[in-house]
Amino acid sequence: MTLQAASPRKFLVITDGSVEFAAALRFACRRARSTDGTVAILRVIAPVVFEHWSGVRDEIERQARAEAAEEVQAFAPLVRAETGHDPEILLIRADDTREALRRVISADRDIKILVLAAATGGRGPGPLVNSIAREGVRWGGRNLPVTVVPGDLSDAEIDDLA
Numbered sequence: 001m002t003l004q005a006a007s008p009r010k011f012l013v014i015t016d017g018s019v020e021f022a023a024a025l026r027f028a029c030r031r032a033r034s035t036d037g038t039v040a041i042l043r044v045i046a047p048v049v050f051e052h053w054s055g056v057r058d059e060i061e062r063q064a065r066a067e068a069a070e071e072v073q074a075f076a077p078l079v080r081a082e083t084g085h086d087p088e089i090l091l092i093r094a095d096d097t098r099e100a101l102r103r104v105i106s107a108d109r110d111i112k113i114l115v116l117a118a119a120t121g122g123r124g125p126g127p128l129v130n131s132i133a134r135e136g137v138r139w140g141g142r143n144l145p146v147t148v149v150p151g152d153l154s155d156a157e158i159d160d161l162a
Contacts, residue, residue, distance in 0.1 A: 009037035010088070010110040014044070014097065014128065015072060020117035020151025023158060025075060027149045028115040029082035030162030039079050040088035040111065043068045044100045047093055065091060098131055105144060113145050120152040 011028040015021045025041070032039050045068050048060045072089050079087040094100035105111050116129055129148055153161070 008110065009035050009112045010040050010108070011037055011113050011115050012040045012042060012104070012111045013115045014042045014101070015075070016044075016097075017071070018117065018119070018151070020119055020149075023151050023153045024115050024117035024149045025078070026082070026155060026158050027147065027153075027162050028113075029079055030158060031113070031115075031147075032083045032085070034162065037083075037112075038085045038088065039083060040090055040108075041072050041075060041079075042090045042092065042101070042104055043072050044097045045091060045093045047095060061093070065093075097128055101128075106141065109142075111144070113147060115147045115149060117151045118148050120150070 009032070011032050013021070013025050013028045015025075025039070028039050031037065045061075045064055048057050048064065068091055069089070072087075072091070076087055076089075079085070090104055092100040092104065094103075101114075105114070116132075118129055132146055149158075
């Protein structure tokens with residue numbers, strides 16, 4: 001009987017251009033490093049609603065995808081330095097972040113933990129955190145732990161917690 005090696009634990013972080021994302025990413029990197037895991041970064045790209053000229057719409061969508069890829073790639077050196085692994089970068093076009101998240105988690109059983117950042121400054125935790133608090137976290141037919149990282153944690157606090 002041969003034992004199959006377990007796949008590495010993958011921490012999924014969602015970037016939305018918010019300042020708080022940096023805290024969630026650093027936390028995920030530190031946890032991935034301590035568990036010999038990896039980090040995946042999801043960026044959801046809203047579809048372009050432009051009905052007149054499809055060529056123009058296609059160009060706008062291409063530019064939006066390129067900008068999103070560039071934004072996410074900017075974090076790759078940090079992830080590599082923190083974990084020793086390149087991040088997995090996921091660019092998904094969708095109207096709804098929750099639906100994109102369900103698709104990604106359903107398709108990848110190696111994702112073991114979802115790491116989200118909570119908004120700071122009295123704005124509340126953010127729409128995705130609120131949604132998960134209301135609806136639960138059964139994604140892709142399985143329960144998935146969620147870590148909500150306060151967006152105003154310092155690097156030292158993250159190092160201590162992770």
